[in-house]
Amino acid sequence: MKTINKVYINGKFVTPHGNERFDLINPTDNSLIAQVILADEIDARNAIEIAKKAFETFSKTTIAERKEYLQKLYEAAAKKEDELINIMVKEYGGTLQFCRMSTQNAINSFQRAIETLDQFNFERKVNESKVVFGPLGVVGIITPWNSSNSFIASKLSMAIAAGCTTVIKPSEMSALQTELFAQCVHEAKLPDGIVNIVTGLDQIVGNELTLNRDISKISFTGSTAVGKAIAKGAADTMKRVTLELGGKSPNILLDDADFEKAIPMAITAAFQNSGQACVVGSRLLVPEDRIDEVKQLIKINIRNNVKVGNPAEENTTIGPMISRKQYDRVQSYIKLGIEEGAELLVGGEGHPEGLDNGNFVKATVFTNVKRSMKIARQEIFGPVLSVLTYKDEKEAIAIANDTRYGLMAYVSSGDSDRAMKVARQIDAGRVIINGLKHDPLAPFGGFKESGVGREFGVYGLEEYLEPKTLIQ
Numbered sequence: 463m464k465t466i467n468k469v470y471i472n473g474k475f476v477t478p479h480g481n482e483r484f485d486l487i488n489p490t491d492n493s494l495i496a497q498v499i500l501a502d503e504i505d506a507r508n509a510i511e512i513a514k515k516a517f518e519t520f521s522k523t524t525i526a527e528r529k530e531y532l533q534k535l536y537e538a539a540a541k542k543e544d545e546l547i548n549i550m551v552k553e554y555g556g557t558l559q560f561c562r563m564s565t566q567n568a569i570n571s572f573q574r575a576i577e578t579l580d581q582f583n584f585e586r587k588v589n590e591s592k593v594v595f596g597p598l599g600v601v602g603i604i605t606p607w608n609s610s611n612s613f614i615a616s617k618l619s620m621a622i623a624a625g626c627t628t629v630i631k632p633s634e635m636s637a638l639q640t641e642l643f644a645q646c647v648h649e650a651k652l653p654d655g656i657v658n659i660v661t662g663l664d665q666i667v668g669n670e671l672t673l674n675r676d677i678s679k680i681s682f683t684g685s686t687a688v689g690k691a692i693a694k695g696a697a698d699t700m701k702r703v704t705l706e707l708g709g710k711s712p713n714i715l716l717d718d719a720d721f722e723k724a725i726p727m728a729i730t731a732a733f734q735n736s737g738q739a740c741v742v743g744s745r746l747l748v749p750e751d752r753i754d755e756v757k758q759l760i761k762i763n764i765r766n767n768v769k770v771g772n773p774a775e776e777n778t779t780i781g782p783m784i785s786r787k788q789y790d791r792v793q794s795y796i797k798l799g800i801e802e803g804a805e806l807l808v809g810g811e812g813h814p815e816g817l818d819n820g821n822f823v824k825a826t827v828f829t830n831v832k833r834s835m836k837i838a839r840q841e842i843f844g845p846v847l848s849v850l851t852y853k854d855e856k857e858a859i860a861i862a863n864d865t866r867y868g869l870m871a872y873v874s875s876g877d878s879d880r881a882m883k884v885a886r887q888i889d890a891g892r893v894i895i896n897g898l899k900h901d902p903l904a905p906f907g908g909f910k911e912s913g914v915g916r917e918f919g920v921y922g923l924e925e926y927l928e929p930k931t932l933i934q
């Protein structure tokens with residue numbers, strides 16, 4: 463059996479000081495596929511020290527040099543595209559369709575950072591002063607398991623564009639994907655010490671990054687609970703933080719929407735990445751007097767277009783949950799929805815037929831969901847959709863905003879001006895109108911407890927820079 467027994471520090475694959483082993487389990491059948499030896503706080507400190515030293519020279523590089531490094535990273539990652547996709551399917555259990563998109567996103571991040579640099583003004587005149595933007599320092603990058611390399615790449619590309627050096631702590635459950643990503647970084651032949659990768663546990667490596675004085679910023683994607691812990695820990699050293707956290711995103715179908723189109727989109731929005739995504743449209747808001755039609759369309763659509771199964775198969779739309787723990791969590795919410803009195807329209811508890819070995823969950827839809835119910839308020843992180851009804855547009859907006867989250871929202875309407883008017887009233891970092899389009903250069907991030915700061919494009923780059931005013 464394969465054992466990953468190296469961390470990546472100072473441009474080399476080295477044996478970690480840490481010696482704790484962690485099992486990597488294939489979520490499709492729960493077989494043991496590999497083990498990883500985890501980094502500990504000594505490894506984290508070594509990586510931070512190296513990154514700090516590398517910052518002395520890297521912070522002084524020109525934009526042209528950084529663009530060259532980003533290009534090299536792009537080429538090295540693009541060469542391994544197929545391998546990156548396959549290992550993501552195997553280790554994470556993401557569907558082939560999703561893993562392709564996520565991997566392309568990871569690879570393209572480096573190109574987008576180059577494009578962003580092309581439009582970014584590092585020196586601006588403000589009133590009578592000159593304002594210069596310089597790199598913040600060493601950045602700690604902490605990422606979750608649900609699209610691991612894509613999150614790492616989007617943060618890393620911006621850190622490099624800014625002239626920051628990095629210490630990356632991915633989820634321990636993504637160690638095989640991380641190993642391949644580290645090989646891409648190595649093959650890009652960047653100067654030593656700019657990218658350091660230490661896969662380790664939250665309370666050990668994550669904590670060291672959060673508390674260490676030599677880390678100037680944490681860029682984190684993960685749960686709201688952990689984001690809050692990091693923000694508290696980071697406050698002692700006044701670290702900058704970018705926190706991309708959870709969501710319970712509303713999807714409003716206005717009464718003039720084309721339901722034949724909007725319902726399939728709503729199903730895709732709810733079940734994308736097997737429901738294990740911060741951006742899933744997990745609350746579908748529909749007009750009260752159209753609920754029967756909505757129910758019909760949901761049933762037909764799930765029957766015809768949704769397939770739970772082997773993630774490596776081309777037409778699978780929902781793969782297994784990443785772990786047994788995540789499977790149990792989703793099951794507990796399905797049980798809770800029934801206990802709370804919601805109506806189970808599709809799916810329910812247990813494994814889908816013939817899929818008993820892996821962490822597969824039935825595509826599940828609840829109707830007659832009230833906004834006070836936990837299934838309407840808490841992030842489930844699985845393929846479970848809650849359908850709520852509203853009387854009028856005003857109530858739809860009120861329900862949409864009745865959440866502690868504010869990451870994403872979706873609106874469908876036959877009238878784009880009306881949709882835009884509604885979108886402006888929703889408290890979310892992104893609202894997608896009549897579709898599921900992604901814009902990788904526009905800001906991404908959360909209102910309220912969905913986070914702090916923005917990623918992508920010029921807004922994302924600014925998060926890695928400190929403005930300095932020069933007055934003459």
Ligand code: NAD
Pocket residue numbers: 604605606607608631632633634662663664665667668669672683684685686688689691692705706707708709739740841843869912913
């Ligand atoms: P998580 O918060 O449990 O862990 C994320 C990362 O943080 C992991 O690497 C983990 O080891 C580390 N970590 C955990 N506790 C820590 C601590 N106290 N100090 C430092 N590091 C710590 O999240 P997860 O279960 O891996 O991922 C699922 C969550 O991520 C969901 O809530 C989801 O909404 C969120 N998410 C948000 C976005 C976004 O862009 N807003 C994207 C994807 C996922």
